[in-house]
Structures are given as C-alpha cells and as structure tokens.
Amino acid sequence: MELGIIGQAAGLFAVTNIDDIVILALFFAQGAVHPGSTHRIVLGQYLGFGAILAAAVAAAFGTTFLPESAIPYLGLLPLALGLKAAWHAWKGHRDGSQDDEEKPAEPGRPRPLEVSAVTFANGGDNIGVYLPVFATAGAGAMSVYLAVFLTLVAVWCFAGKFFATRPVIAKALARWGHILLPLVLIAIGLLILTERGTFGL
Numbered sequence: 001m002e003l004g005i006i007g008q009a010a011g012l013f014a015v016t017n018i019d020d021i022v023i024l025a026l027f028f029a030q031g032a033v034h035p036g037s038t039h040r041i042v043l044g045q046y047l048g049f050g051a052i053l054a055a056a057v058a059a060a061f062g063t064t065f066l067p068e069s070a071i072p073y074l075g076l077l078p079l080a081l082g083l084k085a086a087w088h089a090w091k092g093h094r095d096g097s098q099d100d101e102e103k104p105a106e107p108g109r110p111r112p113l114e115v116s117a118v119t120f121a122n123g124g125d126n127i128g129v130y131l132p133v134f135a136t137a138g139a140g141a142m143s144v145y146l147a148v149f150l151t152l153v154a155v156w157c158f159a160g161k162f163f164a165t166r167p168v169i170a171k172a173l174a175r176w177g178h179i180l181l182p183l184v185l186i187a188i189g190l191l192i193l194t195e196r197g198t199f200g201l
Helices: 001-015 020-030 037-060 068-098 112-122 124-163 169-195
Strands: none
Touching: 001 124, 020 037, 020 112, 020 124, 020 169, 037 112, 037 124, 068 112, 068 169, 112 169, 124 169
16 A cells, blocks of 8 residues: 555656756756755755645645745746846856857856745646645655655756766756756746736736
C-alpha cells in the first residue's frame, strides 16, 4: 500500500514539476561563476516548493492563506525577475562591449529569495492539483506524499545541476544563459497571467 502511494507521489511530482528542471539548469548556469551558488539555488528551490506544500496542506485542512483569485497574479513575480535579469544582461553587455565584444555579459548571482519566488509562482497552479489529493489522502498518506516530494526536490536540483554542467549544454548556457533566463522567466510570468485572464489578457 505504501509503495503504491510512493509511486503515485513520485508520478504526481514529476508531472507537475517537469519544467522546473529547465529553470534550475538556467539558474545553475547563471551561478556557475559565483562560489556558493549551488547552496543558494537549492535553498531557494526548497523555500519555494515548501511554500507550495504549506499552502496545499493548509487548504486541505480548510485553512487558506492564498485565495484562488490571487494565484494568477503570481505571474508578476517571474515577470518582474525576468525583466530585472534582462536589464542586467543588457546593461552588462553594453558595458562589456566597450572592453571585449566577444565576451558574454557576466550574469548576476542567483539569490535564494529570487529562486524561491520563481519556484512558487511557477508552481502556484500545483496547489490546486495537490489540494484534493491531500484532502482525501489522510494524515498518514499525506506525510508520505510530503516526504516523497521533498526528496524529489533534491533529485530535481541534482538533475538541473547535471544538465547545466554537461560540456555541450554548459557551453551553450554559458554563451546564451544570460539571454535565455530572462526570456524563460518573462514567458512563465506572461503564461501565468494570460492563462487566468489576469488584467483582461
């Protein structure tokens, strides 16, 4: 019975978080030139996903601190971070082009709160998926789900770091990551905003 729940939890996590591997790989590539970035990214990922789980568990017990109507506005978080990253990339490229036109702009250091904000915003819809599962699972099964989810966050971080450090991928991300990260964050933000018709979009 418990093995079945573990399998269901692993499948649910994978289906709802597959896109996080790409985002994590971009963050790890961004932090490659900054010592200690791995710890900051992993901490941010756990903070963001922990907030998602806390919201889902609270809602399952009949308490919610994140109204359904607020979820679409979470798209503003990655949108703002994406615009900020784009500004830094453009500014760094403009300043760097005066010295060396071939040298890519050095990305900023990933911060735990920025990573957690992107993780939470990107996974905001997951709360609605996890809520009915947690509400019907019971306390014992819910604890298994939580343990599996938190374990798989570490696996996802490892996978993101793995992809970001493969020679071919690492070379591409080192060259284009400072452009891809802002684009991905802005796309995520706009997708979240438009999916729910926020601001009439």
